Amino acid sequence: MNWHRLDREKTIDMINSVKSAAQALLFSPITSEAKCARLPFYEKHLLYRITNYSSLPTFNMDFLGDGERFFYLDGSDQPLMEINRNFGLILNAQTVIPYLCFYFFHVRSEDGEIIILKNPEESATIDLFDDERRENLTIIPDQTKIEIIENSLRVTTSLYYLGGLCEAAITVTRDGSVKIEPLRMLMRDMN
C-alpha cells in the first residue's frame, strides 16, 4: 500500500469528521496519526487509516473517504456497497484483482479468512503472512482468468478459502457484490 501521511492540521480535521458523540474517546488528535492511500477502483474515495499510538500495540481504524465524509470500515460489506452505489466503482480487468484483495481484507466472511494467492505454492507460507501481505492490492496471480459475463466480471484463480487451498471462480457484479464458487480443493486444513 502506498501510504501518504496527513499533516497535523489535516489529521485533526479528519479526526473531527469521524469523531462521534458516543465514542469520542476512541480518537485522540494528540496521540493519533492519519494516512491515506489511493485505490485504483475508486475515483474520489481514498483509504484512510487512523493509528492511535497511545496504546501498545498501536490501534488502527480504517475508513473510506473523499476528504469530507468518511465511511468506517467495520468488517461488513455495507460501507463498500454504499460507496459503490452512490459514487461508482471502476471495475475492469486491471482493477478487479485489487478490488477483490481489498474486499477480502476489509469484509469479514462467515467462511473465515480469504486471500488471493500469487500461486498455489504461496499457500505453504500463509502462516507467515502479515497484514501488509494480506492487504497488498498489487498481487498479480501467476495463473488467472478474467472474463466478462453479462454485467459481471468472473475471476478464476488460486484462493486461500475455508482453511484450505482451492481454485475458485469469483464473480464481481457491477455494484461490487462478490460471490465465490470453489471449483476444486487443492489442499485442505492448512492451518
Place this chain on the structure above:
Amino acid sequence: MEDNNKLLNAFDVTAPAISVHAPNYTHPLEEAMIAECTRLLAGIPDGKRLVDYAQTHKIPVKAVKGRIPNYYIPDDKTVILVCPANPKMVDRYEMACNLGLGIREIELYNQGLEMPPSNAPEHVRYGAALDKSLDMVVFMIRLSTQIEDVYKTKTLVDLIGKMGHDELYKGYRLGKSELELREILKKSLMT
C-alpha cells in the same frame, strides 16, 4: 447570566468538533455481548478475580464494531471490545478472553505500569511493548487454559497455536515458572 455563559460555551467553536456525519461505531449487540463475556469470564478463577476488580474499580466497558475481534484501551481506564457486527463470526470465548485481557491491562496501569510517550525513541517504545507483551501473552495463556478446562472448548488453544505460541502453551501446561515462560516467549519472538 452564568447559565447563559454555559450555554454559549457549549457552542464554542474552539471546543472539539463532533461531526454530524460521524459513523456509528457502537456494536449493535453491545449490552448482550458484554454481559455474556462477563458471565463467561466470571466462571474461571482468574476471570472471576478480574470481573471483581473491574466492578470494584468501576472500569467502563464498551463495544464497537470492527473487522477482527480485539480489544483496545484508549485512555488507561476504559476497555473497548472490538467485534464484527455479525454474531456468527464471533467466538464468545475469544471475546471473553479479550475482555479479561483488557481489564488486566488496566490493572497493570493501576499498578504503576507506564508506557513511553508516542514521541519516545523507537527502541524505548519497542522495549516497553516487549515487556508488556510478555506479561499479556502469558496472561492470555492462563485465561485460555482455564477456559479450556472449565468450558471444555479448544477454540482459544487453537488460536494460540495460530499465533505461534504452542511452546508457551505446553510450557504453561507443564507448570513452568513465569520466568521460564518469559524465556520461551522471548525465543519465539526472536525466531
